[in-house]
Amino acid sequence: MQFHISKKSKISNARLGFLETSHGVVQTPCLVPVATQAVVKTLTSEEVLQTKSQILIANTFHLHLKPSVAGRKPGQGGEKILQKAGGIHEFMHWKNPIMTDSGGFQVFSLGFGQDLNVGKIINAKDRMGSDADLKEEIKIGAQPKKLKIRQDGVFFRSPIDGRELFIGPKESIKIQQQIGADIIFAFDECTAPLASHEYTKNSLLKTHEWAKVCLNVHNASAKGSGEPKQALYGIVQGGRYKDLRIESAKFIGSLDFDGFGIGGEFGGDKKTMEEMLKWVVAELPEKKPRHLLGIGHLEDIEKIIKAGVDTFDCTVPTHYARRGVAFTSEGKLNLKQTKFLKKREPLDKGCVCQVCLVYKKDYICHLLKSGEITALRLITFHNLYYFNNYIEEIREKIKRGEI
């Protein structure tokens, strides 16, 4: 993979570039729609292509568990099936670039995230907690209920059948090699927003050790094979602690990765996120691509691009779609609201996506209220197009020197 920067903004850290992979070129900055289980939920790969999506991100942990064959032996996870199918591109019939997340987020989402019932971002109020004891800080040495985080990796419990499975840096990279995405990520621990400074620092050291192991495994196996080399991104952690963010960015940035992911939380409010992104980006090598993991509400996008982010994945457009929420120039619309039954107009007046050209709010509202899955498909399609189009306009603005 090669990354080229075609223009750098003079008024922000934004930059225009393109990622060249063996499956095509990605114009950056861009959104990476989430295809956890080798599918953008509700859409076919052909439809996803029509939403102006350029690159997708699938998930190592989920694809390791599924596809699964009953009675399989340890080490024969879903990646084997993908490999036999000719890799994930063939498997899901998406001929364009793909990333895989390492499973590091599942250390959080299936661990403290589940225990404390929090997402990776919480606002100041929730951090304080209405129930003081519910929102306690995670102290050093604490372990999530369902998994064991060790020096060399993590013992998970399969959310599907409860069986124990171990994934560490070595395992994650091997699985990702078999899945065969163009860009893969180092295995990390995404820390919870409630993690204390001490816990986060300790976790960081582990994530840094894992980063080195990932690089070694990656480099060792790349030598022999004639296949196009995958790009490997390291991941910066450090939670909402500025000193740890800088320490992590310096360390991960010094390693020979092809690009860098920025993970975890950045403090509850959007301004803090912007600030911290600047600190991290300042420490990362200028010429390598930066991927912000799991961020991308519409209102965040311009900010993170201005902070110097090249790519970012986010479930928001697709996840909200499945809750009946469409993103439009009027803001978020909850299409389940009965008032939309009276609106004979497209989701967004200015949108020229295939959904908006044909379907109207009243019909989509009816489908939602009737529990018809086509509603979720239509909104997913529109949201992805709307986001991708929005970001395309930002690229144009960068080109014109407006951002």
Added chain:
RNA sequence: GCGGGCGUAGUCCAGCCCGGUUCAAGACGCCUCCCUGUCACGGAGGAGAUCGUGGGUUCAAAUCCCAUCGCCCGCG
């Protein structure tokens, strides 16, 4: 005509047999909000019935009694 059953929020229905600190529960629907490296059919709140109608017993009735209206099932 006789015998039996039922009548509680928009809908379905719990409570009635052992009447009062549950004058009303739940589900669906409705309304509002929440979802940021994803879990379509999820989470958190909220509005909404004075218990068919009239009368009686009682300190107190959705809960007991009488009448009446409506619906349903048997038998004629």
